[in-house]
Amino acid sequence: MARKTTNISPPNNRDSGEQDQFLTILSREEALQRFEAALFPRAITREQRGLADALGSALADDVVAPLDVPPFDRSNVDGFAVRSVDLSSATEGTPVRLALNDEAIACGTAPTKPVLSGTATTIATGGPLPRGADAIVMVEHTQPADGFAIDVRRTVSPGQFVSYAGSDIARGETLLRAGTVIGSREVGMLAACGIAEVSVAGRPRVAVISTGDELVQPGSPLRPAAIYDTNGAIVAAAIDENGGDAVFLGAVPDDDAQLEAAMRRALLESDMLVLSGGTSKGAGDLSHRIIGRLGSPGITAHGVALKPGKPLCLAVCDGKPVVILPGFPTSAMFTFHDMIVPVLRRMAGMPPRTDAKVSAKVPIRIASELGRTEFVMVSLVEGRDGLIAYPTGKGSGAITSFAQADGFLRIETLADHMPADTEAEVTLFTRHVRAPDLVIIGSHCTGLDLVTTPLARAGLIVRSIAVGSLGGLAAARRGECDLAPIHLFDDRTETYNTPFLVEGLELLPGWRRMQGIVFCRGDRRFEGVSAQEAVRAALADPSCIMVNRNQGAGTRILIDRLLGGARPEGYWNQPRSHNAVAAAVAQRRADWGMTIAPVARASDLGFIPLAEEYYDFALVTARKQRPAVQAFLDALVSDEIRTALDHAGFRRA
Ligand SMILES: Nc1nc2c(c(=O)[nH]1)N[C@H]1C(S)=C(S)[C@@H](COP(=O)(O)OP(=O)(O)OC[C@H]3O[C@@H](n4cnc5c(N)ncnc54)[C@H](O)[C@@H]3O)O[C@H]1N2
Numbered sequence: 001m002a003r004k005t006t007n008i009s010p011p012n013n014r015d016s017g018e019q020d021q022f023l024t025i026l027s028r029e030e031a032l033q034r035f036e037a038a039l040f041p042r043a044i045t046r047e048q049r050g051l052a053d054a055l056g057s058a059l060a061d062d063v064v065a066p067l068d069v070p071p072f073d074r075s076n077v078d079g080f081a082v083r084s085v086d087l088s089s090a091t092e093g094t095p096v097r098l099a100l101n102d103e104a105i106a107c108g109t110a111p112t113k114p115v116l117s118g119t120a121t122t123i124a125t126g127g128p129l130p131r132g133a134d135a136i137v138m139v140e141h142t143q144p145a146d147g148f149a150i151d152v153r154r155t156v157s158p159g160q161f162v163s164y165a166g167s168d169i170a171r172g173e174t175l176l177r178a179g180t181v182i183g184s185r186e187v188g189m190l191a192a193c194g195i196a197e198v199s200v201a202g203r204p205r206v207a208v209i210s211t212g213d214e215l216v217q218p219g220s221p222l223r224p225a226a227i228y229d230t231n232g233a234i235v236a237a238a239i240d241e242n243g244g245d246a247v248f249l250g251a252v253p254d255d256d257a258q259l260e261a262a263m264r265r266a267l268l269e270s271d272m273l274v275l276s277g278g279t280s281k282g283a284g285d286l287s288h289r290i291i292g293r294l295g296s297p298g299i300t301a302h303g304v305a306l307k308p309g310k311p312l313c314l315a316v317c318d319g320k321p322v323v324i325l326p327g328f329p330t331s332a333m334f335t336f337h338d339m340i341v342p343v344l345r346r347m348a349g350m351p352p353r354t355d356a357k358v359s360a361k362v363p364i365r366i367a368s369e370l371g372r373t374e375f376v377m378v379s380l381v382e383g384r385d386g387l388i389a390y391p392t393g394k395g396s397g398a399i400t401s402f403a404q405a406d407g408f409l410r411i412e413t414l415a416d417h418m419p420a421d422t423e424a425e426v427t428l429f430t431r432h433v434r435a436p437d438l439v440i441i442g443s444h445c446t447g448l449d450l451v452t453t454p455l456a457r458a459g460l461i462v463r464s465i466a467v468g469s470l471g472g473l474a475a476a477r478r479g480e481c482d483l484a485p486i487h488l489f490d491d492r493t494e495t496y497n498t499p500f501l502v503e504g505l506e507l508l509p510g511w512r513r514m515q516g517i518v519f520c521r522g523d524r525r526f527e528g529v530s531a532q533e534a535v536r537a538a539l540a541d542p543s544c545i546m547v548n549r550n551q552g553a554g555t556r557i558l559i560d561r562l563l564g565g566a567r568p569e570g571y572w573n574q575p576r577s578h579n580a581v582a583a584a585v586a587q588r589r590a591d592w593g594m595t596i597a598p599v600a601r602a603s604d605l606g607f608i609p610l611a612e613e614y615y616d617f618a619l620v621t622a623r624k625q626r627p628a629v630q631a632f633l634d635a636l637v638s639d640e641i642r643t644a645l646d647h648a649g650f651r652r653a
């Protein structure tokens with residue numbers, strides 16, 4: 001949030017030396033209990049809806065069956081309605097002859113003649129059983145006989161091929177419970193009972209407002225220092241998924257008057273208001289202060305011992321819930337699902353959501369903050385002996401931590417970590433997880449997305465988890481993935497990747513990525529010179545700022561060699577990815593850095609090639625024969641993918 005920086009370090013309240021908006025941290029359970037106590041009990045609203053319009057809504061009341069389904073005893077087959085005792089002596093050798101009654105009962109035809117002893121009546125599947133009959137003989141188990149009769153050569157048991165009145169739905173039975181969400185199956189049951197309209201709980205109208213000067217709506221161009229508003233879209237979608245009708249009111253800047261006006265209007269027109277951003281401690285964090293002016297009792301919890309989600313603010317203004325979700329997207333989504341969905345579902349007349357859980361082993365140690373219940377988003381893969389849960393964590397500020405996760409695990413308040421190899425309970429976001437067909441764990445490259453395109457087209461699920469080359473190798477050694485993409489430079493042998501393989505792994509050659517110096521086009525210090533000359537020019541100019549790479553990156557070794565011990569301005573800025581280097585140069589935070597050619601090209605930067613980096617795959621030999629691995633191997637050498645890689649600037653090894 002832009003304004004935050006203007007007042008971020010000095011305490012806001014200068015007299016007391018204390019910050020005026022210090023959060024009082026409550027436990028998750030207490031925060032939810034206070035919020036719910038201020039909201040419930042409350043009546044749900046009711047609406048009469050035709051079946052077609054009721055889809056997705058929750059029933060407001062139990063529905064009791066007004067009649068039997070089927071409404072009469074009926075035949076399940078095409079054949080003859082008979083009295084079973086008439087056929088008690090029938091055998092292959094001594095058939096029983098039955099005279100046919102002079103009517104045929106089709107579907108929708110009410111029978112008029114009884115089946116008397118020694119007679120049968122022709123009946124179609126679905127036809128009502130005539131008086132006197134108690135069973136049906138299938139047509140293929142009879143022979144026509146002289147004089148409008150049939151011969152039957154087998155006995156029948158009473159009730160054979162008969163569906164009795166009320167056997168499907170009995171009049172007076174509770175057909176559907178209040179709270180049931182109406183889907184196609186429920187519609188079917190209601191229609192079978194002749195019910196055309198139902199009373200459903202009104203979907204609460206929920207206003208959604210994003211806050212922050214930095215937010216731009218998707219579809220509009222991004223200005224410098226701005227980001228796209230992700231929370232608005234996610235929160236609105238999650239509201240609709242959980243029984244509400246979201247009304248997105250856009251992003252409001254960090255301006256007290258504008259925000260208050262927007263919040264007042266939203267509350268007037270809706271049953272609930274969900275904001276995101278500006279609930280923490282910055283000077284731009286206004287919304288929670290405005291809540292106090294909007295109605296009573298106001299804030300019931302501000303600050304929850306949750307991670308992610310600490311700054312969550314829960315309030316009730318004159319009976320309407322008002323929520324401020326943390327600005328970080330993963331925090332916003334997680335707290336919404338954990339703390340707001342239960343309340344929204346209750347207001348929408350829906351039962352609590354039941355979460356499916358699985359047990360999975362966590363292969364690595366996960367650090368956790370003492371004093372906060374920490375929820376860690378995880379991605380599940382099939383290991384040697386069961387499921388493995390990989391943290392997808394890129395932190396609360398990332399969107400993929402949540403979006404690419406299958407579920408989450410919980411680290412208790414009093415733990416400061418979860419040890420490696422813990423068997424943890426994972427709460428799933430969806431009721432079923434389909435284990436991926438191909439698991440790739442290691443360093444990510446946009447070229448990899450090209451290779452997996454044909455697999456996705458063929459319906460294979462590819463799970464790619466970016467943990468860096470070394471993390472990938474460790475996962476491969478533990479048999480948790482099929483392939484580990486790596487680009488590791490061995491200083492001693494001056495070769496890539498091969499020296500890092502251990503038993504059970506084999507090298508699958510990938511492609512080469514040209515590394516070189518990036519700079520803004522037109523920069524005379526770099527245009528048209530060699531890498532060595534470029535670095536000399538940069539070192540000679542004290543105003544020239546570089547962007548480095550992290551220790552351990554292959555690229556860093558190249559940079560250090562080029563610098564020969566020099567430590568120019570910017571040396572300590574050490575981002576962890578090729579993209580971050582390009583962004584620093586493109587945004588003029590640095591004048592030069594080293595990255596790979598496809599990334600430089602995508603940012604339209606000048607590029608001086610220096611050395612190639614090998615991006616290969618450590619293939620787990622024991623998993624080589626799996627169909628998805630074979631499909632990957634095929635894709636890698638196919639003309640289509642070779643051309644695509646070439647085109648993107650990756651050179652096949
Ligand atoms: N000094 C402290 N700083 C922070 C604390 C703290 O305790 N002391 N808490 C941190 C935690 S935990 C979280 S979570 C964040 C949340 O802060 P806010 O709710 O006030 O959110 P903002 O500052 O407005 O934004 C944080 C971050 O999220 C981005 N953002 C905001 N809205 C959206 C949106 N609609 N779509 C996408 N991204 C959004 C915003 O640009 C910021 O990058 O505060 C920590 N700070």
Ligand code: MOO
Pocket residue numbers: 306307308309310311326328331396397
């Ligand atoms: O609570 Mo914040 O959500 O940790 O990132």
